Amino acid sequence: MKKAKLFMDTVVDIQVVASGKSADRAEAQIDRAFAAFRQVEQACSRFSPDSELMMACRQFGTPVPVSPFLFEPLKFALEVAKWTDGVFDPTVGGLMEEHGFNRHYLTGQTILSPSAESVTYRDVIVNERDRTVLLRKPLVIDLGAVAKGFAIDLAASELREFDGFVVNAGGDLFAGGVDESGSDWEIGIRHPYHKDQIVQSVTVSNEAVCTSGSYERKSAKVPGTHHLLHPKTRRSPNVWISCSIIAPFAMMADAMATAAFLLVENRGKTFIEQTGTKGILITPALQIVTVGGI
Structure with missing residues (x-):
């Protein structure tokens, strides 16, 4: 069984090898997998003013409680920033907006958010105990390098019961188990x-x-x-x-x-x-x- 929907500026294809499963069961699990993309997009989109991410970016100097759908990919992005000494940096959102990467793929609406001249990942503080985010300066977080992967992983977790499956989001994918030939x-x-x-x-x-x-x-x-x-x-x-x-x-x-x-x-x-x-x-x-x- 295979279905496709549009999320996060890309076509998401989900295919399952559903031997021994009813069509209704397979369709229900695929829909749950698609729901993961919807939740992550609503939490992490830099292009939607009412996303959880952008609402958090409008508050600096105070801890902001956030959901796991934002906290987990942000925490991981900050870890990768540390590993790379800031070459990978989720605070590049303002720089990306300056270069014209600020248009919502569905509405066409453009955004330009206030951001300090010099910001780095060190200006973002996450508190795991309280699951809060604190910004030291006005800045724009971009999670484009982790959010889609996070959504793919959540979707994949909904499909583990199948012999095989692929969650493909515009060429970024997770392939579980085996294909229809058993390979x-x-x-x-x-x-x-x-x-x-x-x-x-x-x-x-x-x-x-x-x-x-x-x-x-x-x-x-x-x-x-x-x-x-x-x-x-x-x-x-x-x-x-x-x-x-x-x-x-x-x-x-x-x-x-x-x-x-x-x-x-x-x-x-x-x-x-x-x-x-x-x-x-x-x-x-x-x-x-x-x-x-x-």
């Missing part, structure tokens, strides 16, 4: 220049595959800039055109793909090895570099 899932990595072609394929089971690429979203305001912005140089690196990560969880793969892209070359490859993940990195000249035993 591991074969997943294609999109060609950076030809969206309908595959440049590499991998075989996975109970793993996530997520990709960050400079071809995905270009700035209409700043020539030569894409949505992957280095928070320190305030520019888009172009050593790689695509970074794909294979990891046990989609939120991890999602974040690592962005981090590896921003760290560039040897630092990015070392980071993949240190985190125990696997990577497929592609240069603009289409040279493919594999890391982590692929």
